[in-house]
Amino acid sequence: MEVPFSYQKLLADQLSIPSQLLVDYKSLSLNETDVIVIMQIIHIQQTGTLLPTFDQIAQRMTINANEVANVLKKLRNQSLLNIEHVKDEDGQEQEWYSLSPLFSNLYEQGEPSSREEEGKLFQLFEQEFARTLSPIEIDTVSHWLDDDQFKPALIKAALREAVLMGKLNFRYIDRILNEWKKKGIKSAQDAKQESPQQNRQAPKEKRDTSVYYNWLEE
Structure with a gap:
């Protein structure tokens, strides 16, 4: 029996990213590979893994772990990504990739920074x-x-x-x-x-x- 297509399941299985990222990533000297790595980080973090390894990210892409490492290094060098500490519901401290600097740069107002x-x-x-x-x-x-x-x-x-x-x-x-x-x-x-x-x-x-x-x- 063919399972009917479910729009509800489709809507529930969405990745939420700022549209500004897709519009203005070039202004931050990012390329398409950089953007996909960022999107993969966001998606993996939504599953509960706050600090995915290079291999975990590379498994979802056509680039290898070394290339993923280079992208993350580029993002850190350009002050668009930080590794920060956060406490979970049990009070345990964990490290995670914070993209707050990236989003702050995307939505800065006024004169060019x-x-x-x-x-x-x-x-x-x-x-x-x-x-x-x-x-x-x-x-x-x-x-x-x-x-x-x-x-x-x-x-x-x-x-x-x-x-x-x-x-x-x-x-x-x-x-x-x-x-x-x-x-x-x-x-x-x-x-x-x-x-x-x-x-x-x-x-x-x-x-x-x-x-x-x-x-x-x-």
């Missing part, structure tokens, strides 16, 4: 390198932002310098930033004055360099 600026920075690097950044490269940019406290505009200026010098690699950009740090350069405008390209005529090429002007205007 520094986190939004940082999200655009990751997008700009991927645009210039014409590929997705590796986990190590994401960590490098996060280190510049969080540990070295370089402003996004200054990192953009260093990226611009590397592009103009034809040395588009992370080591060269890191060297530029550290040289500027030694010289006390903290703004993109100061970096512009320091640039060896400042008194040179830009080479004639088809590349649209108008974006560089916008970086220095921020």
Whole structure:
């Protein structure tokens, strides 16, 4: 006997996620894989497992546990996910993945936040390198932002310098930033004055360099 389709069962078996996540995830420098990992975490937590393992998440996806770990590391580095402690009904303390920072960023009102600026920075690097950044490269940019406290505009200026010098690699950009740090350069405008390209005529090429002007205007 064929079991009739049940709309009630369908409605009861729904995953509730903020629609804003699907609309604005790109503004936080997230990709589709990142979003699916987030959705898997939410769904697994609804079943009672508050801190799912990499393997538990990977079993539901087409990526492996190492790739899941890289996504979670990216989310933590971008301050979109925390591991926090919570007490259950029996008073026992458990760890869980908290996505509160992610949702706070999605629903912030007013002027663009520094986190939004940082999200655009990751997008700009991927645009210039014409590929997705590796986990190590994401960590490098996060280190510049969080540990070295370089402003996004200054990192953009260093990226611009590397592009103009034809040395588009992370080591060269890191060297530029550290040289500027030694010289006390903290703004993109100061970096512009320091640039060896400042008194040179830009080479004639088809590349649209108008974006560089916008970086220095921020």
